[in-house]
Amino acid sequence: MQERLQKVLASAGIGSRRECENVILAGRVTVDGERVTALGATVDAGKSVIYCDGMPIRPEAKIYYLLNKPKDCLCTNYDELNRLRAIDIIKNVKQRLYTIGRLDKQSEGLIIITNDGELSNKLSHPKYEVNKTYFIEIDGYLSNETITALQSGVWLAFGKHKPVRIKKMHRSFKKSRFEMILCEGKNREIRRMLADHGHKVRTLRRIKIGSLCDPDLKVGKYRKLTEQEIKSLYSMTEKKPIEKKSGKQRYDTVTASKKK
Template identity: 45%
Template sequence: MERLNKFLAHAGVGSRRHCDDLIAAGRVKVNGRKVVDLGLKIDPASHDVSVDDHPVKTERPVYWAVNKPVGYLCTNDDPDGRPRAVELLPHVEQRVYTVGRLDEASEGLLLMTNDGELAHALTHPRFSIPKTYLVLVAGKPGPDDLQKLLDGVWLSDGKVRASDVRRLKPQGDSTWLRIVLTEGKNREIRRMLAEQGHKVLKLRRVAIGPVKLDKLAKGKARRVSEPELVELRRWVALASERIAKLKEKAAKAIPDGMKLTPRPKPTGPRPGAAFKPAGPRPGAAFKPAGPRPGGAFRPAAPKPGAAPQPAGPRPGGAFKPAGPKPSAAGKPVAAKPGAAFKPAGPRPGPARSPARPKGWRPLPKSR
């Protein structure tokens, strides 16, 4: 059993996302019945699948070895229209994709297939399938530099290491190295050597497991031979056995009292948690979009029962024209009613005592 979108993608209908769109649009039928379930699983041997009433048949698996030149991308879709590695196989009817990637500036061996299980095993670091590269670096790396590549180099996405590094021959001020990796991160070799102060001038992949580039010309492709394919599957089987043994050994190392059995995950609401429907909370008053129930409506007009206020001076208030006040300059200031008139000048009162002569002091008081 496999998912319907995966079956359609392997049959060459399109990418899995495109196949999901076809299923959601109701254009796919299984045994004559329209399906819209994106998670549906089928048995390719017993189910009849059609798209727009055209039957879809399973593609036979194909395996190709390609010598990618510099400047080609390892993608099936590029919006910028740059050259792609799949364009080197125009005669292949099946929808194939690359096993692993080489960046645009690198060249060498690519495996292209529609066998998803084998491609996953060849690229996943857990299986440790070796990939061999010939690298021309600037300068002359010493034994310490090569040992650091074997011990591991810290990059932004973790620690990476090479499984084997050898110095081959000098070329002017540069040096050819042979590097073997068992995992593939983005531009891993270039970043590792850059940490050691050596720029990569050329990078060519020459082998993936038992499949070798040999004398395949740039831009050309050949079928992977049957002996190579058998050897590839044998390497994957040995890696699977090794992984299973490591898991069994790790399980035995845990005491019986420490082993934990995973609890099944419920598919409904959490136990003990109240169900929360997508709407107002149960028991909560409904709040319509508008004025609050029971609250006074506040229109943008005067309050009900209030006299309208004309645009002008307030009712009952003295009119205050713009300009100087009536008591401004040019008019005498009238005295307040009932207040004594205060002329401008010194306040009326007793005469001031004359100024005391210099050196005068009062007599002491008698006791």
């Protein structure tokens, strides 16, 4: 069966499909002795002889971990300063692992680590709008005006951010704590949204990915995902992408009616 080369590489644990596209473009892959440097090539994984960086590509068993990422830990596979990476925390694994999505260096919380490039590609694709829930603590009082703005969608340097949901608020003039649910994954988006409204983020912790959560998993610890959890993750990518609608807001909003 013919498949796109980047999909075969991702299935073999080389990286996410997008990362594998970059590997191909860099000229690091050969198929039946011929170097491939352009996207669009298809191969039969069962018959073609495929090498990446001089090493043969072989299908490998898929593994899935849930990590409660600590602060000062990077969600990347390459760091020239040799700092601690999320994948370094997972011990005694031969497969090449990578994170699905990212949490910035100062953030902590749940992140999936796997060698399943196909699942990574699907869960990271914005069309499926997989919700992520975060616990956030900020300096200052989270005003009703800010809540309304965030839940309506705010403009940042990269464009208008999609609306978010805010719940479980505890507000005071010195600091506010709340949960935020969003479905995008742009770089430092939460910090940038709140900074735009004058708030410095003190704590940012991802506590849920879709329906996947584990309040008992300690910071810096990890565990294997259960078969049911893996099936649940795949089911998120099998749903029909949410259609864009004009008019009514698609997100439930918190009623910002508390008096200061």
